[in-house]
Amino acid sequence: MKGTIKIDSDQCKGCGFCVEACPNDVIEIGSQRNAMGYFYAVVKKAKGKDDKGCTGCSLCAIMCPEVAIEVYREKR
Amino acid sequence: MKKVFGRPKTLKPNPYHYCPGCGHSLLHRVVAEVIEEMGAEEIAIGVPPAGCAVLAYNYFDVDMGEAAHGRGAALATGLKRVLPDHLVFTYQGDGDIAAIGTAETVHAANRGEKITCIFVNNAVYGMTGGQMAPTTLLGQTTTTSPGGRVENRDGFPLNLSEMLAITRGSAYIERTSVTSPAGIRATKKAIRKAFEIQLQGLGFTLVEVLSPCPTNLKMSPLEACKWVDTEMVNFFPLGVIKDITASEEAQDAH
Numbered sequence: 001m002k003g004t005i006k007i008d009s010d011q012c013k014g015c016g017f018c019v020e021a022c023p024n025d026v027i028e029i030g031s032q033r034n035a036m037g038y039f040y041a042v043v044k045k046a047k048g049k050d051d052k053g054c055t056g057c058s059l060c061a062i063m064c065p066e067v068a069i070e071v072y073r074e075k076r
Numbered sequence: 077m078k079k080v081f082g083r084p085k086t087l088k089p090n091p092y093h094y095c096p097g098c099g100h101s102l103l104h105r106v107v108a109e110v111i112e113e114m115g116a117e118e119i120a121i122g123v124p125p126a127g128c129a130v131l132a133y134n135y136f137d138v139d140m141g142e143a144a145h146g147r148g149a150a151l152a153t154g155l156k157r158v159l160p161d162h163l164v165f166t167y168q169g170d171g172d173i174a175a176i177g178t179a180e181t182v183h184a185a186n187r188g189e190k191i192t193c194i195f196v197n198n199a200v201y202g203m204t205g206g207q208m209a210p211t212t213l214l215g216q217t218t219t220t221s222p223g224g225r226v227e228n229r230d231g232f233p234l235n236l237s238e239m240l241a242i243t244r245g246s247a248y249i250e251r252t253s254v255t256s257p258a259g260i261r262a263t264k265k266a267i268r269k270a271f272e273i274q275l276q277g278l279g280f281t282l283v284e285v286l287s288p289c290p291t292n293l294k295m296s297p298l299e300a301c302k303w304v305d306t307e308m309v310n311f312f313p314l315g316v317i318k319d320i321t322a323s324e325e326a327q328d329a330h
């Protein structure tokens with residue numbers, strides 16, 4: 001199944017829970033700071049050949065303390 | 077694409093004042109999701125504590141009434157008795173419910189008050205700078221137990237939930253955690269069950285949630301979760317502690 005996430009970088013506090021929770025290694029903590037001064041999470045740009053990409057499983061969003069992640073899934 | 081996860085309507089769009097990786101943030105969302113899924117927005121009344129969650133009323137989009145430190149169970153008792161059709165819950169830290177508020181909590185449970193206490197156990201006084209709490213683990217370093225908690229001097233970690241389970245008025249007590257997706261799901265299920273048992277009028281209900289406080293543990297958010305999962309659970313085992321709605325067999329099996 002295909003999915004996609006939206007991370008609200010203004011709300012993110014860079015805790016890293018989403019990075020740890022994602023089974024498909026989709027997210028990383030970026031090198032930019034937001035207005036609160038936190039390095040915020042971003043969707044990784046580089047995709048390997050075997051990269052399944054986001055499946056829309058929502059594990060990242062379930063673990064996000066700041067409710068900064070929205071998850072979308074392809075309609076079947 | 078269909079949206080499958082987003083902010084519950086019962087949670088205001090205000091950014092939390094909590095530290096990165098704080099369990100309060102996760103638990104607020106879980107409670108808000110349960111209220112939304114039960115359609116209980118109009119009947120829910122929350123009672124925030126003194127503690128890091130003192131400003132919880134800025135986040136929940138339901139009626140809230142702030143309690144003095146530790147007095148959540150007393151305030152909730154009054155609210156529920158005046159408004160018996162409402163869903164009344166307290167939200168209390170370990171310092172709040174298991175230290176200064178022990179007396180009213182024990183008696184509310186013993187009277188079988190039809191309220192739900194959401195007890196956020198992070199093993200320290202978070203708000204005031206990380207002092208030792210009744211729930212601080214043996215050996216745990218805090219600002220008031222610099223060499224680690226020692227039983228001869230400081231006593232043992234207090235298992236309030238097990239104590240409350242002995243009271244005849246308590247109906248449902250479970251301990252969960254918010255350190256993993258599975259823990260969060262279990263927490264959500266437990267809070268839903270506690271709320272339902274409250275609305276059925278069966279007695280006092282409480283969900284104790286083991287929660288990371290990275291700031292006062294002086295750990296990264298991920299390390300704090302690991303500490304809860306490997307150290308805290310040894311003193312505070314997860315699971316259902318009391319459920320008068322379960323069959324006797326299920327109770328024995330536990």
Ligand SMILES: Cc1ncc(C[n+]2csc(CCOP(=O)(O)OP(=O)(O)O)c2C)c(N)n1
Nearest residue numbers: 126127128145169170171172200201202203
């Ligand atoms: C009557 C009274 N005594 C003491 C305090 C100071 N005080 C504020 S919060 C707190 C303890 C907070 O610890 P806990 O309940 O565990 O909440 P946490 O911040 O860890 O979530 C104390 C002692 C107070 N606000 N009121």
Ligand code: SF4
Nearest residue numbers: 022054055057058060
């Ligand atoms: S929805 Fe699942 S696969 Fe997609 S980024 Fe989040 S955790 Fe990873």
Ligand code: SF4
Nearest residue numbers: 012013015016018064
């Ligand atoms: S879990 Fe949320 S707050 Fe934490 S790094 Fe990911 S997006 Fe940011």
Ligand code: SF4
Nearest residue numbers: 094095098128202289
């Ligand atoms: S001090 Fe601890 S409990 Fe308080 S907001 Fe920070 S992490 Fe959360």
Ligand SMILES: [Mg+2]
Nearest residue numbers: 169170200202
């Ligand atoms: Mg505490």
